[in-house]
Amino acid sequence: MTLLHILAFCAFALVVGLLLPRRWRGWLLMAASVGAIYALQPASTIRHLGFWLPTGTLALTVFSWALTAPPEERDRKQTLATGLTLVVLVLLIGALRYAGPLSRVLEARPPTMPPILLALAVVAGLTALTARFFAKKRWLGGAFFAFVLLLFLILKTDPWGQAVSAWLRAWSGQSVDLASALDIGWLGFSYVAFRLLHTLRDSMQDRLPALSLREYLTYVIFFPAFTAGPIDRAERFVKGLREPKALSAGDVWEAGQRIVVGIFKKFVLADSLALISLNAVNAAQVSSAGWTWVLLYAYGFNIYLDFSGYTDVAIGMAKLMGITLPENFDRPYLKPNLTSFWNSWHMTLAQWFRSYYFNPLTRSLRSGKRLPVPVIIIIGQFSTMCLIGLWHGVTWNFLIWGAWHGIGLFIHNRWYEWARTRPSKPNAPLWLQRVGQVGSVLLTFHFVNLGWVWFALPNPELAIQVFGTLFGM
Template structure:
């Protein structure tokens, strides 16, 4: 999102928050329009229109699968359905309105959109008649969503599909090699959270507008945080009243977010290490300097976006969860991961790490504790890596952190009984603390090489160069 888009949305947020009636539906309409507005341009076949439309359709279908019969009453949800349909139609009619600042003007033909919408409504009506879904439906939904996510995050699969579509249309793919479905990584994790909780019988009953609002809430749509449905819905129905202090707090958060993202991070981006100039860097010290610049850049960029999301949320009366807590000032890797992209880590902890640990503990032949820790931590971190993209680089980045967490876990365990006497004195404790911060920051920073350099061999060469080996 650009600065002007964010400022416009801040004004919209303030206006929506003034509503005493229909606030939730107004927010829904705004969020639905925003996901079209900020969807990046993408060839082929008007995907800029179809991706947001698919987002809305999938969300509605997942609500039907996860909702309880008492929340499905037409009386409760007709307004939401009307708004969603209106938004899709309105956006599509931009081919007649020609408002280029808002959206593309060569939207698909209305007949086609109408047929798709009728299809979605028909599926919705069919699903709506089913009172209770079999557990297998939830499993299939989970598998389907994960498959979609893997497909979209696998460059080769995306490239092949784009080429096939282009061939079918008799056009060139124009060098496009990936799908830019904005926000899908986050959407899929919100949907997975609801369906897993529904399967476990933990999901609270929510209406369609609460559910869709949760999934496509515009401040968190592109970069999180990943909220939980129960907390979000509670906040949506009981928004925080903004007093004088609240306004200042919201404005300050938004301002800092803009400053971090558009001033600090964007300036650091000029000098952050990247694949284009990495082969030309002549000295080790410069290499470290540019790598640190990258490390700081990614933090300020991401945490800046989070601050913007939280600030916008506050303007809407929503208290979003924190996503960052000074991660580069943590003394070990566990603390780092408890303070970096916290809501993603919590998600994986809830839906992967903890169940896996429980399963391994209750296995007939339990593994040794260190082995169990190694497997769970490495597997979790690899999945976190692959969530960013199914590539070898992200796999290695995840492995780097998984192994790092394991080593740190064993080290902390050992230190518990072997802390030297000097380390317990104030000065010694400070030395341990600051050296911990130093090592953690540098370990994380080195790990970014696998994250941003597309070629793992290049990442490895740079790492060797950083230590004067290559």
């Protein structure tokens, strides 16, 4: 999301919050979110892929809704109205191909109308059949859950992404030799996938509230949170969508402050630090331990300011429209231990994995064989963090980064349990307590920042070389 996008979206959000009647707000938010995912999607070197990827997002979302919606939602007149509105919106976006200068609002040129009409007909037909005959079928919900996971895995694995790129290039009559995984830059799919998986899983367990097609679409592709989160829960989001908070002068001021802070963090601080942040090029060139530490610190603050800056903008933008998004960061670099760090860094992602992987896994391990508690903890924490690493990309370095944090969390858990059983001692002097607190924060900060070495670099060999430089080896 560029600065121009942010300013345009903020102006739109302010108009929605101040001027639009509540009864029309849901429709306009859905329409704006549909338009936004096309406008934000980067162009691809594969012909027209920049149009088909957001169209695929809409198709997956509509199909997922058809699988999860109760009968009373599928049969409502509003569902037909939403479907027709969605078709009209996609056709209007496709018509920008013929709109001359107006087509510049899209980075990717749409294809001609016949393939768009065919695609819409196929999606509409499959959705109608699913809603009529297969809705709430657990086996189909499970199969679609697996399909979304497989699609996510393909996009995150470079060799598979390159193979898909080659196939698409051959289909469109382009050179297969130029195929690259970078051709398939499906904007926002990481977050879309986790929202779909959340609703599919909750539906299979009969925990998902009834959502209209319009509400479901808006939840999955809500434009402030589309590119960088946070990952809200459907029941929480739709409550705010149905009952948006009336916008007061104080709300406008608070939201504006949040947006300005986010813009400053992202476009001033983070983008400046990016010039001296650790990367594959300077990691191989810098031989001084001192300068390598500077590069590493710059990267650590860059990734935090960039990510939290976008989150601030998203939360502020949503607030202008009367919707409260969940917080995603809470001063993570000031936490005294790794557990507290992960309770304050990318909180909605950590909560997602806790709800849908860690908690079910540990419950299963406790109910089966009588495994020792430390074994259950190391299996749960280590595998969870490895999956969080692979969520960023299926590479050795992301896997090692996840393992780094998994081991760190286990060590902290064992230390905490050991310290809790020690006999209590008289209160230490206040100065000594403060020294201990500062030391804990510094230790956690450096453990996290050393972990960024794996995250920032493309392969283990270069990461090991950087560790050697950092410690003068």
